Amino acid sequence: MAVAADAVRQKLRFFLCKKTSSSIQENIEALISSYGSLAPKRYKYSEVTKITSCINNKLGEGGYGVVFKGMLDDSRLVAVKFLHDSKGDGEEFVNEVMSIGRTSHINIVSLFGFCLEGSKRALIYEYMPNGSLDKYIYSDNPKEVLGWDRLYTIAIGIARGLEYLHHSCNTRIVHFDIKPQNILLDQNFQPKIADFGLAKLCHTKESKLSMTGARGTPGFIAPEVHSRTFGVVSTKSDVYSYGMMLLEMVGGRKNVKSFAQVSSEKYFPHWIYDHFGQNDGLLACEGTPEKEEIAKKMALVGMWCIQILPLHRPTITKVLEMFDRGLDELDMPPRQNFSQTL
Template identity: 65%
Template sequence: MFMCICSDGTYATTCPDNTKQGSKARLEAGLIGSLGGAFLLSMAFLIFFKLRRNYNAQENIEKLLEQYGSLAPRRYKYSELMKITQSFRDKLGKGGFGTVYKGKQPDGCMVAVKVLHNSTNNGEEFLNEVVSIGRTSHVNVVTLLGFCIEGSKRALVYEYMSNRSLDMYIYSENPKTVLGWEKLYNIAIGIARGLEYLHRGCSTHIVHFDIKPQNILLDDDFCPKIADFGLAKLCPPKESVLSSMVDMRGTIGFIAPEVFSRGFGVVSTKSDVYSYGMMVLEMVGGRKNMKPNVGNPSEVYFPHWIYDRVAGGGEIESCDVTNETEEIARKMVLVGFWCTQTIPANRPSMGRVVEMLERSLSELELPPKPSLQSVDAISVQSMGITVPLSNSEPSDGLR
């Protein structure tokens, strides 16, 4: 039988209203306390596992950096970076992985400090930059001067590029007036040499995966330097194919077809070649190859538009080309066409690209345009275009 203990210490089979209310209040308070305790316990577990994960990530980074020994870039304290950048006062730009600030070291040397976003993850983008750029030394690859890792705070210190990035010039109102065709041509060759070095000149080959005008920095003399290695992947020695890559990486408009669909071929250094070719075509045309608000897909895909003009013998009028600069413009366009061939095997290596750029226009041939009658084609919804498989025979682009 149910018995109630009343407030006066007596027992009864039924409880007065005030006793029921008191019991109900105590029950509610108990439930609230239990739920609150469970919530605090859950939060404690989450904080613990997050701290443990951050600790493990930092421990892995520390172990990897130890392997460099004396060859590792300089390690900065976060307080040093605060002083160098005057509390991150002068922002140079912002990208997918971090914000870049202008800084000045005590010796007067100007630097660019990139503070990484979302630095509480496993640190992949941080490791990519430190490991990949730390292995390089080339006039057309930006120099990593140092790094900072303090808990969740991670930053990279680079040489300062006074003329910022290439996109500031080629997308301006009069890009050819600012740079001139000779300088634009030299920039294209410099980028090609930098990529050739990354693909073949390093002890471990590097695929950048994000070649675009925003990631090409220009120094005082407009010498181009490849930057932002947050998406880079390292290839095994003497290899150029990435068999273990499972994620799509890059920027829409510059991603090679095989990166988003393995039906086009394997992902390799040729994926960078495609991005380079798309960038060169934008350098010539002075317009972005993707314009989301344009209704007609044929007007959106810039390579097809300019291919029809060149194949038909027309002038590249919209590109401010004169008789004196016609050969430079056409040479860059032809190289861009070869680099953006749909099938990776049909694209030249970056070493071949450098050779093509240094030859005369008469030694270059027009590559085939991707055929709309190919047996297999896919619709790339995210890019707003249809990219067909090409049945053309491989060629090196030279006559």
């Protein structure tokens, strides 16, 4: 009798799991259908592999997947990101894909399509021929490659893209991984924010996010994402990451320097702050007074963005206003110290 009862329970469990899986799949399909013509094109996995097989050029690899260059039937070049196998049911993936797919801004990378077949997931983006920003700002002569004027234009373009995500989307998007590696450059070096793998969606009326665990890249993660002691997680968390990136663009070095000879230089903002105070052009700008003004303005804006407490940081809209003002109109932000803040 016990054996028979166990067999019945196993069959019932199998039936319920099958029904639940089927229901989830139906919900996903209904969710995709609800977006109608607004939804990005859905591809079969076999179609996605065909798109990349004609070129077979690996563009990069990260914690969330691998990216290959590909070509669509209409000869448009694309970047296809194959995500590592996921155990999730796919509903959150579809929600994020649909929300990002509805974005339309010159400084946000365009999503052409996606694939969702069980655990197989892929994203098809427009191809950016000049790659990511990091390969330029960490080079031996970053300012010679891009030039200060172009670097300044790129900084403003990224801020405009963030302002769109924070304030102009139907669904507010907090990116949570703003860094040079996630800024792609098109043929004209127009910057586009990419890689929304860590992005979190919230209603436009919400000013703060409920979130468990830290997310982002070391060196760019806002203090409140690590610990709520510093404040609530919000769009200001992206502003912090943007500020760190600005300082890297100015200094031409990573904000976490593994082999710093002087321990105080381990914390990159202190390095920027000290050189700014010495009025030595940040050791990065040898040229005209106009170029030095660009460097100083970017550094000042960056230092305001990385204020430890979110309350003291500007919104990204305020950041754009700061860029419109003259250098003499910008105040020097207070030097940050974690121990004094707590």
